[in-house]
Amino acid sequence: MHNFFCLVYKMAQGPALVCRLLASSVSVAHKAGKIIRDVMQKGDLGIIDKGENDLQTEADRSAQRCIVASFKNLYPNVNIVAEEVDKISQNLDVPADWLITDLDPKILDLECPKSLQGVTEDQVTIWIDPLDGTSEFTKGLIDHVTILIGVCVNDEAVAGVIYQPFWQNRGRALWGLVGSGVGGFELKEPPQTKKVYVTTRSHYDKAIEKFIDGLKPCEIIRVGGAGNKVLYILEGKAHAYVYPSAGCKRWDTAAPEAVLRAAGGELTDVYGNKYSYSKENEKDPLNKYGVFATAPSYNHTEFMKLISDIQSKNEKND
Ligand SMILES: Nc1ncnc2c1ncn2[C@@H]1O[C@H](COP(=O)(O)O)[C@@H](O)[C@H]1OP(=O)(O)O
Ligand SMILES: [Mg+2]
Numbered sequence: 001m002h003n004f005f006c007l008v009y010k011m012a013q014g015p016a017l018v019c020r021l022l023a024s025s026v027s028v029a030h031k032a033g034k035i036i037r038d039v040m041q042k043g044d045l046g047i048i049d050k051g052e053n054d055l056q057t058e059a060d061r062s063a064q065r066c067i068v069a070s071f072k073n074l075y076p077n078v079n080i081v082a083e084e085v086d087k088i089s090q091n092l093d094v095p096a097d098w099l100i101t102d103l104d105p106k107i108l109d110l111e112c113p114k115s116l117q118g119v120t121e122d123q124v125t126i127w128i129d130p131l132d133g134t135s136e137f138t139k140g141l142i143d144h145v146t147i148l149i150g151v152c153v154n155d156e157a158v159a160g161v162i163y164q165p166f167w168q169n170r171g172r173a174l175w176g177l178v179g180s181g182v183g184g185f186e187l188k189e190p191p192q193t194k195k196v197y198v199t200t201r202s203h204y205d206k207a208i209e210k211f212i213d214g215l216k217p218c219e220i221i222r223v224g225g226a227g228n229k230v231l232y233i234l235e236g237k238a239h240a241y242v243y244p245s246a247g248c249k250r251w252d253t254a255a256p257e258a259v260l261r262a263a264g265g266e267l268t269d270v271y272g273n274k275y276s277y278s279k280e281n282e283k284d285p286l287n288k289y290g291v292f293a294t295a296p297s298y299n300h301t302e303f304m305k306l307i308s309d310i311q312s313k314n315e316k317n318d
């Protein structure tokens with residue numbers, strides 16, 4: 001009888017906030033993906049260099065405006081942190097059809113994990129990377145590009161969407177909800193015969209090369225984007241993502257971490273510690289101690305021991 005009243009109460013309340021946020025993320029990502037494809041098709045990318053090897057395009061700016069305006073409209077009390085901070089990207093006066101109010105019905109049907117059912121707007125921070133893999137985007141390597149929307153509760157990334165705008169020319173949304181599962185793709189295990197690691201394409205340097213060399217014998221794949229590299233793990237093309245350097249920010253890892261963790265994998269810094277996704281990190285969003293992510297079947301603690309050994313060896317030789 002008690003369960004019956006719980007069910008009636010839940011139905012009266014509607015889907016939990018975290019599920020609504022994830023459902024919005026999927027719907028908004030589809031629109032932002034279309035915006036990115038349209039910019040690419042027009043051909044005028046409007047490239048700006050924000051720093052050293054740190055590009056931004058019209059697609060980054062417009063996708064961010066669409067995503068942030070849509071979230072602010074539906075969830076005015078949720079904290080939102082997005083990558084692009086210039087005036088144009090922050091202009092939320094967007095065309096009416098960029099304000100997405102749809103909620104993906106498949107996600108709304110999910111059973112929200114008990115621990116997330118009572119979450120309120122003030123506990124939530126959404127970390128948004130409107131276009132991850134900008135460097136690759138400007139070079140026409142469109143398969144590396146993703147849109148990342150990470151739903152975080154207090155410190156933790158609990159739900160997220162990795163959206164590939166150029167997947168089969170129409171795009172697809174891969175999502176995860178920690179404690180519930182993943183969807184939008186087929187989760188695959190990496191090969192058992194050899195270890196495959198995925199790392200940066202555009203931010204490679206001597207120090208990273210030396211670090212990676214310590215991981216031999218293994219295969220190294222170099223591709224762009226944090227979202228894309230986590231997809232390599234999720235789709236069984238790599239055992240781990242290795243980025244032993246500062247450079248990625250919280251918006252690069254929030255969504256990938258949530259999807260990967262929902263699948264049973266792990267993403268931490270070089271010491272095996274989780275990054276915090278609370279809104280306080282907006283002032284200093286840098287993932288200072290690198291990014292190390294592992295597949296569900298690959299023991300993260302053991303991998304981090306291997307990483308620690310490589311670091312010690314490198315320090316001794318320096
Ligand atoms: N040094 C850096 N400066 C700016 N962004 C970086 C840097 N290193 C990594 N990133 C961000 O992390 C993503 C993954 O890095 P990499 O491809 O080098 O492994 C990049 O696509 C970029 O995101 P974005 O493209 O959204 O600016
Ligand atoms: Mg960028």
Ligand SMILES: [Mg+2]
Binds near residue numbers: 129131251252
């Ligand atoms: Mg990024």
Ligand SMILES: [Mg+2]
Binds near residue numbers: 083129130132134
């Ligand atoms: Mg970006």
